Amino acid sequence: MKYFEExxxxxxxxxxxxxxxxxxxxxxxxxIWQGPQHPGITGxxxxxxxxxxxxxxxxxxxxGYLHRGFEKLMERRKYIQCFPLVCRICVPEPDFNEYCFxxxxxxxxxxxxxxxxxxxxxxxxxxxRLASYLMWMGGAAGSLGHGxxxxxxxxxxxxxxxxxxxxxxxxxxxxxxxPGGVRNDLPEGFKQRLLDVLDDIERVMKDVKTVxxxxxxFKKRTQGxxxxxPSWIEPYGITGPNARAAGIPLDVRKDxxxxxxxxxxxxxxxxxxxxxxxxxxxxxxxxxVTVDLIRQILNKMPENGEYMAPLPNxxxxxxxxxETYVRAECTRGEYGYYMVSDGSMYPRRVNVRGxxxxxxxxxxxxxxxxxNIADVAALxxxxxxxxxxxxx
Amino acid sequence: MDYVIHELKTHFSGRTFEKKRxxxxxxxxxxxxxxxxxxxxxxxxxxxxxxxxxxxxxxxxDQFQLTYLLRNHTQKTDVGLRVFIPRQNPVMESVHTLWxxxxxxxxxxxxxxGIDFPxxxxxxxxxxxxxxxxxxPYRRDFDTKKxxxxxxxxxxxxxxxxxxxxxxxxxxxxxxxS
Numbered sequence: 337m338k339y340f341e342e343x344x345x346x347x348x349x350x351x352x353x354x355x356x357x358x359x360x361x362x363x364x365x366x367x368i369w370q371g372p373q374h375p376g377i378t379g380x381x382x383x384x385x386x387x388x389x390x391x392x393x394x395x396x397x398x399x400g401y402l403h404r405g406f407e408k409l410m411e412r413r414k415y416i417q418c419f420p421l422v423c424r425i426c427v428p429e430p431d432f433n434e435y436c437f438x439x440x441x442x443x444x445x446x447x448x449x450x451x452x453x454x455x456x457x458x459x460x461x462x463x464x465r466l467a468s469y470l471m472w473m474g475g476a477a478g479s480l481g482h483g484x485x486x487x488x489x490x491x492x493x494x495x496x497x498x499x500x501x502x503x504x505x506x507x508x509x510x511x512x513x514x515p516g517g518v519r520n521d522l523p524e525g526f527k528q529r530l531l532d533v534l535d536d537i538e539r540v541m542k543d544v545k546t547v548x549x550x551x552x553x554f555k556k557r558t559q560g561x562x563x564x565x566p567s568w569i570e571p572y573g574i575t576g577p578n579a580r581a582a583g584i585p586l587d588v589r590k591d592x593x594x595x596x597x598x599x600x601x602x603x604x605x606x607x608x609x610x611x612x613x614x615x616x617x618x619x620x621x622x623x624x625v626t627v628d629l630i631r632q633i634l635n636k637m638p639e640n641g642e643y644m645a646p647l648p649n650x651x652x653x654x655x656x657x658x659e660t661y662v663r664a665e666c667t668r669g670e671y672g673y674y675m676v677s678d679g680s681m682y683p684r685r686v687n688v689r690g691x692x693x694x695x696x697x698x699x700x701x702x703x704x705x706x707x708n709i710a711d712v713a714a715l716x717x718x719x720x721x722x723x724x725x726x727x728x
Numbered sequence: 729m730d731y732v733i734h735e736l737k738t739h740f741s742g743r744t745f746e747k748k749r750x751x752x753x754x755x756x757x758x759x760x761x762x763x764x765x766x767x768x769x770x771x772x773x774x775x776x777x778x779x780x781x782x783x784x785x786x787x788x789x790d791q792f793q794l795t796y797l798l799r800n801h802t803q804k805t806d807v808g809l810r811v812f813i814p815r816q817n818p819v820m821e822s823v824h825t826l827w828x829x830x831x832x833x834x835x836x837x838x839x840x841x842g843i844d845f846p847x848x849x850x851x852x853x854x855x856x857x858x859x860x861x862x863x864x865p866y867r868r869d870f871d872t873k874k875x876x877x878x879x880x881x882x883x884x885x886x887x888x889x890x891x892x893x894x895x896x897x898x899x900x901x902x903x904x905x906s
Contacts, residue, residue: 570776573829687782697832727856
């Protein structure tokens with residue numbers, strides 16, 4: 337078989353760090369912006385690209401004008417008033433923020449959470465993971481020109497949102513996990529309805545695999561695209577599925593077990609090739625692990641029990657002085673809340689460590705060099721970044 | 729965790745140690761030894777993952793607290809190193825040579841708190857707040873309410889009409905009914 341050998345003699349010379357030497361005055365390069373209104377870009381961020389022909393020579397990420405100053409706003413609110421804020425940091429999976437914030441407050445205040453509440457929290461976090469993956473899968477398919485899998489996964493996500501509405505009263509923002517436990521017990525018949533949705537998801541994911549992951553064009557466009565070297569994991573702070581696709585089994589659920597994860601039986605999904613295809617496939621397999629985890633949780637969850645610890649009046653609640661860091665594994669990697677209390681009713685400082693922070697800026701700028709402009713959107717969705725975690 | 733405390737105490741004269749959990753330790757260090765301590769933790773003790781760099785504004789004591797949180801993936805433990813720098817003209821040594829991703833954190837801290845990290849890539853380039861003229865917004869003395877009142881103005885709402893009086897006016901503009 338004869339392969340096409342490209343002529344790279346007309347490309348600019350490279351610097352020692354692998355970046356191209358670019359002279360903007362030479363009129364050989366085009367300076368364009370991709371995003372924030374590009375359908376393939378995840379959310380409101382944009383890439384400032386310098387291209388030659390159709391190949392990216394240089395990239396700079398600009399995190400946009402979405403939500404500013406969540407952390408600042410929290411400093412002016414009582415702890416309980418922060419919940420409507422934290423869940424808005426990540427729209428597809430707000431529960432991880434609620435959990436981290438609640439767990440941070442519990443740790444600072446020394447609150448013991450009842451057993452049943454821990455199980456319900458684990459269930460809610462896994463449901464959120466499912467909803468987020470299903471939404472992302474539509475976006476990833478869309479950025480590669482597949483309309484159909486997105487429609488399938490989005491209707492499945494809607495079923496999960498129905499279950500969330502039953503449980504919490506809200507479809508997107510739940511404000512369900514509060515310090516001391518959760519707001520309500522499971523409604524009657526909830527378990528069976530959730531199990532029915534899980535069956536649907538498993539059935540449709542087989543079709544998604546056939547249509548999307550076994551598709552020759554899809555493979556051709558994503559295999560070999562944006563390879564992350566395993567040695568970059570530590571300097572770039574890569575976590576979650578992006579690290580697991582490089583063969584490094586980083587999973588907070590296993591590494592620093594929280595909630596009821598130590599009692600559940602699962603293995604972190606890992607890949608080998610570390611390209612865009614592997615990252616997409618790791619997420620697809622992780623989704624199926626989540627389906628299995630939810631089944632395990634529903635099996636093991638106790639029927640009765642307290643779901644909320646007794647608390648003082650939360651509006652006059654003073655949290656003892658101290659600082660802590662609480663983390664959870666979301667669909668993009670490690671979510672963390674660094675919280676400092678000065679002993680007053682208001683948090684002194686809350687710093688949100690969004691997993692996209694490390695993936696979307698330094699790593700993206702490195703990976704995108706040398707990529708065809710048509711594949712930039714696919715590369716970006718394969719990293720699964722989310723802008724509000726960066727600008728906050 | 730005890731070996732970390734021991735190492736930090738002997739090599740870097742660590743002052744206070746706060747064991748928050750079995751896997752989380754916070755310690756305060758002198759500003760001058762911080763970069764050496766980070767390098768030692770990374771290269772010798774295996775804390776190779778930089779979780780975050782962040783700042784806390786202690787305005788009453790007129791100083792910033794910088795926190796560097798590191799994680800050891802093998803031991804599954806975290807260490808938070810704290811340093812205090814003066815609030816007036818705050819400068820800190822850059823650690824972008826140790827971790828590539830540190831440059832992004834330092835860009836954010838420069839913009840939001842006004843802490844300077846000389847030599848850090850693109851540290852003076854606007855990151856999120858293009859064209860910001862005021863004091864850095866995450867400092868405690870920045871008043872969000874005052875700023876928004878001075879910068880933004882409420883848009884006048886639409887005029888609303890009570891249907892009954894409106895129709896009367898339309899039908900009988902001179903005020904004579906039937």
